Amino acid sequence: MIKLKIRRQDGEKVWYDLFEVEDKPGMNLLEALFYVQEKLDGSLTFRYSCRGAVCGSCGMLINRVPRLACKVQVSELRKEPTNEGNPEVLIANKKKETDNDEILIEPLPNLDVIRDLVVNMDPFYSLLETVRPWLEMKNEIPEKENIMDQETQVKLEQYTNCILCAICHGSCPVAERDRKYYGPAALAKAWRFDFDPRENESNRKERLEIVDSESGVWGCDTVYKCVAVCPKKVAPTLGINELRNRIDTNKKKEE
Numbered sequence: 001m002i003k004l005k006i007r008r009q010d011g012e013k014v015w016y017d018l019f020e021v022e023d024k025p026g027m028n029l030l031e032a033l034f035y036v037q038e039k040l041d042g043s044l045t046f047r048y049s050c051r052g053a054v055c056g057s058c059g060m061l062i063n064r065v066p067r068l069a070c071k072v073q074v075s076e077l078r079k080e081p082t083n084e085g086n087p088e089v090l091i092a093n094k095k096k097e098t099d100n101d102e103i104l105i106e107p108l109p110n111l112d113v114i115r116d117l118v119v120n121m122d123p124f125y126s127l128l129e130t131v132r133p134w135l136e137m138k139n140e141i142p143e144k145e146n147i148m149d150q151e152t153q154v155k156l157e158q159y160t161n162c163i164l165c166a167i168c169h170g171s172c173p174v175a176e177r178d179r180k181y182y183g184p185a186a187l188a189k190a191w192r193f194d195f196d197p198r199e200n201e202s203n204r205k206e207r208l209e210i211v212d213s214e215s216g217v218w219g220c221d222t223v224y225k226c227v228a229v230c231p232k233k234v235a236p237t238l239g240i241n242e243l244r245n246r247i248d249t250n251k252k253k254e255e
Contacts, residue, residue, distance in 0.1 A: 002074055004032060005082070006044065007106040009113045017041070018102075023074055029103070030058050030069040033117075045116040053231060056165025060117050061106040065090045066167040066229050069105075077103045089171050091228035108170035124166045127182045131190040131216075132207045136200040146198055159192035159239060161232040168226035168236055180215045184226035184236035187217060191239030194246065208247055217243045 002023040008015050019036045030048055037044045049055040051070050058069040064083035080093040082104035089109055111119035148156075168184035169175050175183045182190075190211050194204055211217050217240045226236045 001101065002032065002078065003102040004036060005084070005102055005104050006036070006117070008044075008116050009107075010115060023078075025075070027074045028070055029062060029072050029074060029077065029105070032074055032103075033069060033105075045118050047118050054163060056163035056167075056231075059108050059165040059167045059170065061089070061108060061170065063090075063093050063104050064088070064106075065093050066108060066170040068165065068167070068231050071231055074103070089176075089225075091171060091225050108166060110170050110172065110175040111166065119166075121166060123179065124164075124169055124183070124185070128164070128186040128189060131182060131186045131210055132203065133186070133189040133193060135193055135196060135198060136203040137198055138200050148197060152195075152197060156192065156195055158234060159188055159195070162188060162192075162230075162234045163232055165231065167229050167231060168234075171225040171229045173223065173225065174219050174221055178215070178219065181219045182211065182216055184220075184240075187211060187220070187243065188234055188236035188239045190216075191243050194243060208243070208250065211243055212247050217247070 001020050004019045004021060006017050006019065008017050019040050021032045021035045030051060033044070033046055046060070047057045048070065049057040053068050053071045056068065059066060060069055062069065062072060063077065063080050064086055066089065078100050079095045080100060081096060082100070082102055083090060083093065084104050105117065107113050107117045107119050111121065111124060114120050162185060164185060166185065172184055174181045190207055193199055194207060220237065220240045222237055222241070224237050227238070
């Protein structure tokens with residue numbers, strides 16, 4: 001058996017419930033949550049969709065580490081401490097040889113809780129929209145393919161892999177203290193479109209002006225927590241540094 005200690009919330013009321021779940025080989029944490037919901041407490045609320053680490057819906061804090069519930073195996077979690085009582089959001093957990101039969105599950109930090117493990121994603125999407133995360137093509141569009149060299153394509157592809165799960169946002173110390181900070185996902189998206197050679201110069205310039213602020217690239221602590229926890233190996237901090245360099249270079253050209 002495995003015990004799931006789950007943070008519950010209904011309005012202002014907050015408490016923890018402990019559920020015992022039969023531990024089956026190959027079971028991931030999302031399946032364990034389904035067991036609780038279907039057999040033990042139908043009121044347990046959590047968000048999910050694809051069950052294949054593609055949609056990003058099931059992001060939550062697991063043993064104080066932000067992760068996708070569908071991607072983490074219960075057998076691996078049994079090797080970890082729960083880190084209960086530790087206020088810090090961790091980027092990884094220490095593996096222990098002892099068999100831990102309890103898992104601590106909490107909602108993603110830095111976003112308001114709607115109920116139990118479901119957080120309000122609206123502020124996250126609003127911050128994302130602020131940085132104009134879309135492509136506006138140049139006026140001269142090729143008749144056929146818009147050719148991109150392989151080196152650029154490979155560098156760009158890493159940032160297109162973002163699934164907007166907000167796990168990076170939940171690990172970010174700046175997002176914790178400043179709700180106006182655009183956050184790692186939005187700034188990574190800003191770099192993705194700034195770096196795209198098909199982007200219109202006018203749109204690129206406008207986007208750089210938006211992120212050139214304390215709510216943007218200059219607010220980042222560059223502690224790389226977002227890079228460490230991303231389930232898709234996106235590197236927001238590297239993109240933020242690239243945007244900083246791009247802004248500085250443009251200002252020097254204007255002097």
